[in-house]
């Protein structure tokens with residue numbers, strides 16, 4: 306069963322129909338790239354998946370988005386647990402106005418996770434990433450003895466998971482806004498992961514980054530995809546070819562083609578996809 | 588900028604100097620402690636104790652701020668974060684309109700509504716045995732509380748309008764980042780937006796506070812103007828601005844009278860300067876804390 310199924314999704318801003326009847330499945334445990342020229346509705350589609358779209362004024366959504374079989378637009382659906390389950394990484398990283406440490410601790414704190422629950426969360430995380438040392442033994446020991454040791458441990462683990470720990474371990478109390486943009490994006494990734502999402506939505510997460518940081522983020526995604534469903538909007542075909550397993554091509558609010566990335570990005574069936582890939586339309 | 592700042596600074600200095608020179612006669616004849624701490628104000632007998640007026644000023648302002656600050660900040664948060672854009676667009680001009688109504692209108696309105704309201708609730712509240720509410724004494728309604736309520740209403744639009752602007756100036760992405768982790772809207776306001784907004788809100792409160800301290804006309808009309816040390820919020824009072832406005836220019840044949848009133852003005856100015864300065868310092872500290880995170 307696909308993790309996310311989009312059924313007849315129509316989204317409009319006021320009178321402007323942006324998404325016109327999208328029906329598509331997003332497979333589990335893979336990186337799905339959404340590609341298409343700018344303004345075709347990629348961001349809109351992405352934000353529809355965890356209802357972040359509803360923060361826009363005058364937006365109207367029709368149709369269904371099924372996650373694990375439940376329609377997220379059901380009036381009874383719990384929007385808070387949906388957003389916890391489906392994390393979002395924005396185009397321009399936006400650190401919360403607080404320290405690096407507090408950025409990571411924010412999510413667990415608002416969800417009231419503390420003490421033993423934190424330790425359980427970390428154990429679960431370790432099972433997911435066995436070949437990746439996110440939680441060194443010495444840190445774990447200090448967590449038992451120190452006050453707030455569990456939260457310190459959690460912050461360290463997620464910063465390690467996002468590949469940021471070594472760069473910030475001596476200045477955790479510094480405002481997150483002082484980090485470079487590339488570091489901020491990895492911080493945003495760590496922050497998103499800290500509430501145990503199952504799906505990560507990423508909206509052109511590397512477009513404002515330097516090539517080295519962009520590469521780091523891509524590597525993180527490839528590592529994370531075993532345990533998370535990743536939906537990645539990307540404006541560069543090269544990035545999609547490098548890391549995507551599955552691809553969806555949007556054009557003027559319609560889904561033109563979808564399928565395995567190798568097929569859609571290299572040997573598409575539709576004429577419009579061909580035109581986009583060869584750079585005739587952009 | 589520099590020239591303007593220097594000009595404003597020297598203007599304040601000139602005003603203080605002039606007030607000081609004009610109040611010098613009374614400062615030369617009476618000890619300062621008597622003027623500040625004596626409660627009897629009998630100009631014809633040469634007794635000029637400003638204590639009740641100083642206290643009244645502080646009380647009436649404190650009551651106004653206790654009412655205005657929580658209510659206006661909550662209203663501003665509602666308008667900025669919860670209300671729809673269409674509602675915001677309709678309400679904010681009204682708020683600005685309220686800020687432009689002349690104080691005398693608030694005064695008349697206070698006399699017609701707030702004063703009778705206070706007179707009505709005084710015996711009820713007084714019988715509850717709250718210390719600051721008096722012991723069920725009769726009140727005309729012209730009182731500290733009436734002054735505080737009218738002042739609070741005058742201060743609302745100032746605080747609301749600035750606070751809404753402060754919240755709207757926080758980047759949309761901060762909300763998005765917080766909400767996308769499953770935070771509620773209130774958690775987002777309280778833990779994320781508040782941090783950015785706090786210096787601005789403090790500035791709004793300070794602005795409202797200095798307006799309340801110096802406000803004259805509306806307070807004068809509802810506060811009773813009786814020269815006593817008020818012992819409950821239902822007692823009348825005589826704040827400094829009202830004292831000056833009511834008496835300056837009259838009975839100037841009484842020796843030292845005008846000098847005493849100008850001393851009152853000097854004290855008022857110094858109180859306002861002191862609070863503004865303290866508020867500035869608080870603001871600087873908050874700003875530093877917010878950026879340090």
Ligand SMILES: Nc1ncnc2c1ncn2[C@@H]1O[C@H](COP(=O)(O)OP(=O)(O)O)[C@@H](O)[C@H]1O
Pocket residue numbers: 318321323341342343344345346347348349350361362
């Ligand atoms: N908040 C909004 N209000 C009105 N129109 C919007 C809004 N956001 C996006 N649009 C319009 O919707 C279309 C699709 O936008 P978007 O989903 O951001 O495209 P993409 O991410 O593919 O560049 C564009 O034409 C854009 O102008």
Ligand SMILES: [Mg+2]
Pocket residue numbers: 347348349508
């Ligand atoms: Mg976009």
